[in-house]
Amino acid sequence: MVALSYSNLKLELASGHLSAFYPLLQQGVRVGCRVGCRLGELLSDQWGISPEYVAQRVTTIFLNSRAIDDVHTALVGPDAVIALSGAMPGLVGATMRRGGYYAAMRGAMTHHEETGTGGCTEAVVRVKLFNLLLGELGPGFLERGILLTGTELFDFFRDQGPEFRRGCRSARLNGLAIDPETLGEDADLARIESIRLTVECRDFI
Numbered sequence: 393m394v395a396l397s398y399s400n401l402k403l404e405l406a407s408g409h410l411s412a413f414y415p416l417l418q419q420g421v422r423v424g425c426r427v428g429c430r431l432g433e434l435l436s437d438q439w440g441i442s443p444e445y446v447a448q449r450v451t452t453i454f455l456n457s458r459a460i461d462d463v464h465t466a467l468v469g470p471d472a473v474i475a476l477s478g479a480m481p482g483l484v485g486a487t488m489r490r491g492g493y494y495a496a497m498r499g500a501m502t503h504h505e506e507t508g509t510g511g512c513t514e515a516v517v518r519v520k521l522f523n524l525l526l527g528e529l530g531p532g533f534l535e536r537g538i539l540l541t542g543t544e545l546f547d548f549f550r551d552q553g554p555e556f557r558r559g560c561r562s563a564r565l566n567g568l569a570i571d572p573e574t575l576g577e578d579a580d581l582a583r584i585e586s587i588r589l590t591v592e593c594r595d596f597i
Contacts, residue, residue, distance in 0.1 A: 398539060398586035399566050405593045406559040410531060412552060413591070417530050420473065420520040422539035424588075427470050427515045431455060432463035434474075440532065450525065452477040470515035476529065477522035534591035542584035549576035 425438050431453070435441045441450075446463060453460040454475040460466050468474070516539060521529055540548075560572035575581060 398588045399542075399584050400564075401545070401587050401589050402564045403560055403572070403589070403591045404562040405591055406561060407593055407595045409556050409559040410527070410534070410591075410593050412556050413530060413534060414526045416538075416540075416544075416548060417519075417521045417526055417533070420475075420518045421533070422516045423519050423533065424514065424516055424537070424539065425468075426512050427468050427472065427517065428512045429468060430464055431460065431466040431468050431474070434468050435463060439536070441529065449478055449528065450476050451479045468517065470513070470517075472517040473520070474517055475520040475522065476525050478524040531591075531593055534589070534593070537588045537590040540587055540589055542587055543582045545587050545589060546576065546579070546582035549581075552576060 425434060427434075429437075432443070432446070435446055435450075436443055452475075453463065454473075455466050455468065456473055519533065521533070557573055557576075560575075563570050563572040563575060581587075
């Protein structure tokens, strides 16, 4: 994990409530990782996404707003923005599809091969997930941990309804148990500069 100063918030969430995090994942969340590597190495070696899954399910990838055709030629640097999506409909989806027939229509939006390496260092990137990948990859990112500001997290919990609050079975802030009901009420949470949120989603009897 990248060497940053942050607080740790760990949640146990009942299955079925994960979709509450979808807007955050679509907007983009920060993730600590090693950069200076190829995008394919980041996806498989660090995030545990198999090359087969990437080839078959992740049909559209953007790195810093440039469409990626080959994950093995794109270098990831600090503060990169990585957007992952499944198949999108229509001509736009066909144009943005990796290695697709209409890829030539992208023009300057296409990411081109980079040579050399930037050296492997710890940093933070922003990840965005879309459509079917929210449910398929979202749980893994939440289990590994995402970085949010205290204000972002406070606003998220404040906007959740009673059903989500009941589904949040336990919470620990820096190892100390806290009442999940207070997460959207305690303004002290908003004053924390950076929080690493990890979410374990499981069935409760």
